[in-house]
Amino acid sequence: MATPEIYVHRTLDCGVELAALPLPGRRTAAYEIRVLAGLVHEPAERLGLAGTLEETIDKGTQRFTAQQLTDAFDAIGAQASSRVGRESMVFRCACLPEYVEQALELHAEMLRRPTFPEEFCRVAVDLGKQELTALEDDPGELSRRLIAPHAYGPILGRHEHGTVETLESIRRDDLIEYWRRTFSARRMQIAVGGAVDVDRFAHRVEELFSGFGDGATAPDNDYRLEFSPGVRHQMKELEQQHILICWPGLSMTHPDAPIEQLVLAMLSDGMSSRLFVEVREKQGLVYWVSAWDEHPRQAGMLFMGASTTPARCEQTFRTLLREVDRLGEDVTEEELRRAKTGIIAKSQTHGDITRARVSELSGDLFHYGRPMPVEEKNRRIEAVTINDVRRYLNDNRRDKLCVLTLGTRPLEGAVA
Amino acid sequence: MATPEIYVHRTLDCGVELAALPLPGRRTAAYEIRVLAGLVHEPAERLGLAGTLEETIDKGTQRFTAQQLTDAFDAIGAQASSRVGRESMVFRCACLPEYVEQALELHAEMLRRPTFPEEFCRVAVDLGKQELTALEDDPGELSRRLIAPHAYGPILGRHEHGTVETLESIRRDDLIEYWRRTFSARRMQIAVGGAVDVDRFAHRVEELFSGFGDGATAPDNDYRLEFSPGVRHQMKELEQQHILICWPGLSMTHPDAPIEQLVLAMLSDGMSSRLFVEVREKQGLVYWVSAWDEHPRQAGMLFMGASTTPARCEQTFRTLLREVDRLGEDVTEEELRRAKTGIIAKSQTHGDITRARVSELSGDLFHYGRPMPVEEKNRRIEAVTINDVRRYLNDNRRDKLCVLTLGTRPLEGAVA
Structure with missing residues (x-):
């Protein structure tokens, strides 16, 4: 190397x-x-x-x-x-x-x-x-x-x-x-x-x-996230039905952030990921399904999204949440190993691209306040154990959700 | 280097x-x-x-x-x-x-x-x-x-x-x-x-x-492009109006292909390109405008597309075609130089990305029947003169167009 x-x-x-x-x-x-x-x-x-x-x-x-x-x-x-x-x-x-x-x-x-x-x-x-x-x-x-x-x-x-x-x-x-x-x-x-x-x-x-903008105020970082759980529907004449589910996750600087990253990878990264296989490939419920995170500077938000037919909306919704729970129940060593390999291999192949490296470096400054070497990130990923994954999923319950459906049909029942 | x-x-x-x-x-x-x-x-x-x-x-x-x-x-x-x-x-x-x-x-x-x-x-x-x-x-x-x-x-x-x-x-x-x-x-x-x-x-x-698929037939390459000019509208309840215009272009192997590539770049590549500046930035006619080419193996098709409001549909349509004509009238040496610099610089920065290089190599095999070194491509671009651009635009008239509008309002008049 x-x-x-x-x-x-x-x-x-x-x-x-x-x-x-x-x-x-x-x-x-x-x-x-x-x-x-x-x-x-x-x-x-x-x-x-x-x-x-x-x-x-x-x-x-x-x-x-x-x-x-x-x-x-x-x-x-x-x-x-x-x-x-x-x-x-x-x-x-x-x-x-x-x-x-x-x-x-x-x-x-x-x-x-x-x-x-x-x-x-x-x-x-x-x-x-x-x-x-x-x-x-x-x-x-x-x-x-x-x-x-x-x-x-x-x-x-x-x-x-x-x-x-x-x-x-x-x-x-x-x-x-x-x-x-x-x-x-x-x-x-x-x-x-x-x-x-x-x-x-x-x-x-x-x-x-030098001397640029001496009149500008100092940066402030006190923009608090205000999460309002609930199920909301927006009526729209569409052929598909869009579902978004989100709940607060960890900030990039939280010690458990690498665990969360692996959980997301097992759910949604790669062809063998759970959402892709269970929801799309096996059940054919959706043509698009994904899970991802977003990170304001001091916070995190986890999302799951799917695009399905109005008739399959409830089933898709339940299946998405069930897949996250199931991960805590039956995650395997091999699955965790594959997720680690995927993240680390991507950090290498991705590292090829100068622009991508610079974007990552810029993100490091913004979130961590310093450059974080690829090796350090990969070490943190490597250190995660299967018990960490179980503990994370147990400690961070999906009991308060923000849900949005867009299309012709609201979700039935008080699901969140 | x-x-x-x-x-x-x-x-x-x-x-x-x-x-x-x-x-x-x-x-x-x-x-x-x-x-x-x-x-x-x-x-x-x-x-x-x-x-x-x-x-x-x-x-x-x-x-x-x-x-x-x-x-x-x-x-x-x-x-x-x-x-x-x-x-x-x-x-x-x-x-x-x-x-x-x-x-x-x-x-x-x-x-x-x-x-x-x-x-x-x-x-x-x-x-x-x-x-x-x-x-x-x-x-x-x-x-x-x-x-x-x-x-x-x-x-x-x-x-x-x-x-x-x-x-x-x-x-x-x-x-x-x-x-x-x-x-x-x-x-x-x-x-x-x-x-x-x-x-x-x-x-x-x-x-x-070795020995794979000996029963399969030999490849055939006689799929002819059949171009049907005309103006067509598809009614759809949308907020925006989509316009697509296309006409046959050159195949990748045509000696004038590099000229066509530069014409497209001057129209639509980079912040100083004509469509972007004239149609979007100056007139604010559209929020999206672009020109691009597509290449079946032995053919080419040039496209212009825009997304605008129903009320601005005619004006956008006329402006798009006018911008192509105008290029033949008032293209400048500096403009051509910038387009060349852009294409050549992209071939370098793009060359950073292993996957992108491999995709390009794969396309070379498909279109040219051999790898074409970046240097050779760039030499062909460098060789194009302002007279080539004028000749190309004169020889390849936009007199037979295929036009499609999608939205609530058809184009008026027999424009194509």
């Missing part, structure tokens, strides 16, 4: 927290800039503001028009993208190693000196409204949007496009106010990886972001 | 065509087995058969039950998947290098000795029917399904799930007949890449597939 990888972790004088993973053999470099500015930082009467900002921040800067800026990225073949989340916004870039500093300069220009031209703000609001309309035609996305306020509460459960009313109320001044309040070097984490000279890159970050 | 990569290309005694790209530094190996058996090889009264076979071929072999087979893949952390296409089926695998031969043995067992247990055939037909139902709730997919028979004709335009009627008529014997007729070493192409010993791998392929 290759020599252990060296992770770098520094807080720069300018305030940016930097993590780096040099991978000298690669023909690629990638970085991810995370600004601790997300949906939770929106004023309650301006929901959709963070998403609108993410859509408009590249639409003109003091130095460039929108077209010039995107042309400049394209001219060096840099693939830039961005995404807004509950608690942060990420700006990603992958490019040839020789252009990584040029790309970073463009990002600095975009983040520090946006002009938010009026006409682009209007277009962004229009596009947001169209996304909300499109959501109505996408039952999978729609059901996730509908369950979020019940699963997470009114703040962590926000949606990136807000509502039609709050979107329409957004003006250029709101974008500027949000940007001033939340964009600053002290609220930035940068992860970089691939064929980069870390000292040089760090030096460039220092130069480019 | 690194030393040039060495591609291997051999036809083995057993009949399998093998291409390999050793990438010794990687921690991964990946392969893709392509069997020249797809939708075009289905009997007309059994549409959906190829998809049903792809779903059931891993559900039991002479040596393993379905569960044992998937457990065996999972036990070595091998990520296996499969997909059925118009003219072929692909079976993919990514794993740690030390397990690549074990994974290949499992695939050989699956491809050579499937038992198609009755109960799994029934489940697969059920799942296929559920997929057809789910399609009704997915306007993007549905519009692609609806345009395909007009774009490609009754054979190349088939859908993997056929129709409810033809699916329901599928029996275990149909699967066995199709498998006997189309699965054989002579109809197999294997692409492998990553940290593999090519001679050893080739030797193992030879052993595992």
